[in-house]
Amino acid sequence: MATTTEPGVSITSQPSSASLLSVRSLAKHFGKNEVLRDISLEIAEGEFLTILGESGSGKTTLLRILAGFEQPTSGEVWMSGERLDSEPPYRRRVNTVFQHYALFPHMTVEQNVGYGLAIAKRPAAEIQSRVTEALAKVKMSAYAKSKPSRISGGQQQRVALARALVNRPRILLLDEPLSALDANLRRQMQVELKALQREVGITFIFVTHDQEEAMVMSDRVALLRSGELEQVASPREIYTRPATSYAAQFIGHTNLLQADVSNGTATCGSLHWPTTAAPQVAALFSLRPECIHLASADTTSDAAVRFRARLRDQAFHGATELLRVETDSGLILTILTSARDLPKDALQFEFAPADAIPVRATTLGSNSDADSDARRNDARRTEDPR
Amino acid sequence: MFSRAYRAAITVPPLLWVAVFLLVPYLLMFCYSFWSVSESGTIVRNWNLDNYHELLTKPVYWQTLLRSMWIAVRVMFFSLLLGYPLAYFLSFHAGKRKDLYYQLVIIPLWVSYLVRAYAWKTILGTDGVLNTLLQYVHLTSHPLDFLLYSPFAVVLTLTHIYTPFTFLPIYASLEHVPRSLVEASHDLGGTPAQTFWRVIVPLSVPGVLAGATFAFVLSLGDFLAPLLLGGPSGIMISNIVVSLFGAAYNWPLGAAISLCMLALVLGLIFFSERLEKKWSFR
Numbered sequence: 001m002a003t004t005t006e007p008g009v010s011i012t013s014q015p016s017s018a019s020l021l022s023v024r025s026l027a028k029h030f031g032k033n034e035v036l037r038d039i040s041l042e043i044a045e046g047e048f049l050t051i052l053g054e055s056g057s058g059k060t061t062l063l064r065i066l067a068g069f070e071q072p073t074s075g076e077v078w079m080s081g082e083r084l085d086s087e088p089p090y091r092r093r094v095n096t097v098f099q100h101y102a103l104f105p106h107m108t109v110e111q112n113v114g115y116g117l118a119i120a121k122r123p124a125a126e127i128q129s130r131v132t133e134a135l136a137k138v139k140m141s142a143y144a145k146s147k148p149s150r151i152s153g154g155q156q157q158r159v160a161l162a163r164a165l166v167n168r169p170r171i172l173l174l175d176e177p178l179s180a181l182d183a184n185l186r187r188q189m190q191v192e193l194k195a196l197q198r199e200v201g202i203t204f205i206f207v208t209h210d211q212e213e214a215m216v217m218s219d220r221v222a223l224l225r226s227g228e229l230e231q232v233a234s235p236r237e238i239y240t241r242p243a244t245s246y247a248a249q250f251i252g253h254t255n256l257l258q259a260d261v262s263n264g265t266a267t268c269g270s271l272h273w274p275t276t277a278a279p280q281v282a283a284l285f286s287l288r289p290e291c292i293h294l295a296s297a298d299t300t301s302d303a304a305v306r307f308r309a310r311l312r313d314q315a316f317h318g319a320t321e322l323l324r325v326e327t328d329s330g331l332i333l334t335i336l337t338s339a340r341d342l343p344k345d346a347l348q349f350e351f352a353p354a355d356a357i358p359v360r361a362t363t364l365g366s367n368s369d370a371d372s373d374a375r376r377n378d379a380r381r382t383e384d385p386r
Numbered sequence: 387m388f389s390r391a392y393r394a395a396i397t398v399p400p401l402l403w404v405a406v407f408l409l410v411p412y413l414l415m416f417c418y419s420f421w422s423v424s425e426s427g428t429i430v431r432n433w434n435l436d437n438y439h440e441l442l443t444k445p446v447y448w449q450t451l452l453r454s455m456w457i458a459v460r461v462m463f464f465s466l467l468l469g470y471p472l473a474y475f476l477s478f479h480a481g482k483r484k485d486l487y488y489q490l491v492i493i494p495l496w497v498s499y500l501v502r503a504y505a506w507k508t509i510l511g512t513d514g515v516l517n518t519l520l521q522y523v524h525l526t527s528h529p530l531d532f533l534l535y536s537p538f539a540v541v542l543t544l545t546h547i548y549t550p551f552t553f554l555p556i557y558a559s560l561e562h563v564p565r566s567l568v569e570a571s572h573d574l575g576g577t578p579a580q581t582f583w584r585v586i587v588p589l590s591v592p593g594v595l596a597g598a599t600f601a602f603v604l605s606l607g608d609f610l611a612p613l614l615l616g617g618p619s620g621i622m623i624s625n626i627v628v629s630l631f632g633a634a635y636n637w638p639l640g641a642a643i644s645l646c647m648l649a650l651v652l653g654l655i656f657f658s659e660r661l662e663k664k665w666s667f668r
Contacts, residue, residue: 102570105667116574
């Protein structure tokens with residue numbers, strides 16, 4: 001099963017259609033501080049790509065290089081066959097939705113939206129009709145004559161979106177545009193933004209630190225860690241086939257198993273399972289909590305790996321229940337099951353060997369106190385076997 | 387939050403100071419402006435509008451007032467012309483040297499006004515630095531005498547002295563222009579020049595208004611620069627007030643002129659503040 005995710009295999013998966021934007025061996029240093037290292041990325045026409053990373057991972061710097069606000073130290077950016085990184089921002093057909101919207105306070109909503117067109121000296125009638133259309137698209141027509149200070153954060157967000165889209169850019173960059181909104185509005189905007197992207201068909205590059213947001217909205221996720229690309233893949237692939245231990249832990253929750261591999265068998269304490277991973281000592285495997293099931297006589301197949309474990313504690317989450325169990329060899333595992341009453345003593349569990357994904361070892365949170373999002377949920381933290 | 391005694395201790399002294407040294411003198415001036423001086427040189431406390439009538443009908447007063455305003459307008463104009471680009475450069479393009487340059491602008495303010503005025507005297511005089519240099523390089527054959535003791539000298543000196551006062555509020559307002567707005571403008575296709583005129587300038591209007599008001603008001607009331615460098619043609623209204631209160635011993639007329647200037651300046655400040663409010667967006 002593990003043929004496609006063997007350690008050492010390229011972490012970037014190519015987009016399906018022709019590449020619109022090509023980032024080649026990009027690096028950025030601020031003095032001695034290496035913010036980005038060897039970033040290579042192909043982005044397809046019409047794609048919704050999310051650059052996901054903790055704060056300090058370099059995701060905003062990457063976006064600012066694409067927008068033209070920063071110059072890369074080395075490497076190149078190409079857009080449909082033309083070198084982009086030497087062009088100033090005002091000559092790029094790339095528009096940005098800024099984190100705090102950056103609406104011009106001395107202009108009305110419609111002047112803000114029409115700014116790019118006015119700068120380009122389009123005829124007044126064309127500006128008027130395109131601004132009206134753009135405001136209608138983001139449901140802000142009623143506020144055309146308002147000043148930005150008179151409208152709410154969510155409304156400013158929509159205006160910022162209209163202001164960028166009205167210029168019909170090849171690529172729209174979004175720098176954590178939802179981070180300033182409250183949770184409900186945020187979820188609503190995620191859906192709207194995704195729908196809008198499908199409607200206008202423009203390539204979106206979306207920067208966020210919120211893995212859930214990345215999963216919900218993106219065609220592909222580029223996971224950035226300490227200035228390096230960890231994995232670039234669809235949300236489904238990155239979840240089911242994480243390339244690295246960091247990817248496995250940052251996207252969803254997982255159990256990391258440190259196992260010795262020899263003769264096609266991985267051994268971790270009292271657990272043994274067949275694997276196609278290359279023989280090695282202390283290989284890492286990711287086993288999602290929902291991939292471990294309570295074993296019962298009738299569901300057991302021969303291929304499944306069965307083990308006994310004692311229940312340490314359980315957390316009731318409504319439809320599901322999170323268990324922490326300890327195996328006979330002292331390994332602690334997190335298991336997600338449908339909620340039910342469980343006996344406290346020894347239980348039988350099982351998992352399919354194919355669900356134990358070999359991953360490259362990279363650590364979670366090199367900048368440990370900078371962003372606690374990845375570690376907020378206890379269940380995401382995994383125990384080292386021993 | 388604070389005790390009554392504490393609040394009294396910090397508010398009463400400054401209030402007392404303002405009352406004794408500002409409000410009472412103004413009140414006295416107000417009274418004087420309606421009184422008159424007798425033949426024998428004593429103040430006669432009979433209330434009338436004669437001083438205001440004289441001020442409006444005798445050309446020497448209103449013409450000098452107009453000339454003073456014209457000098458102040460020129461100082462305001464040149465201070466903005468020098469102060470704005472300087473503030474813009476410091477705020478947007480000075481990079482790491484910003485603090486150093488800022489100090490360099492401020493340091494001249496530590497030098498006494500008199501010293502700076504005298505410095506211009508040695509530069510502009512008949513045997514001054516400038517005339518010597520011009521003759522040395524044979525640009526002129528004899529000293530230029532319009533340099534000193536002229537309105538030109540007054541405008542030049544006042545511009546030099548008050549440019550930092552224009553610079554400071556402009557610099558402060560430019561520093562408050564969010565850099566994300568500049569980036570947003572570039573992002574939307576605005577060239578640096580378009581961004582400057584459409585985003586940076588409108589957002590710095592409050593600073594420009596404050597700086598212009600400073601330069602105009604401070605110049606209008608100045609009397610040392612015209613005294614030292616103005617000569618007969620560079621006399622300003624404050625010089626007349628000084629002589630009315632001094633040698634001429636006509637306090638009532640001096641008070642009337644002062645109150646007119648005060649009204650003018652207060653009206654200007656009021657107007658400028660209204661405009662500043664209109665142009666601030668936070």
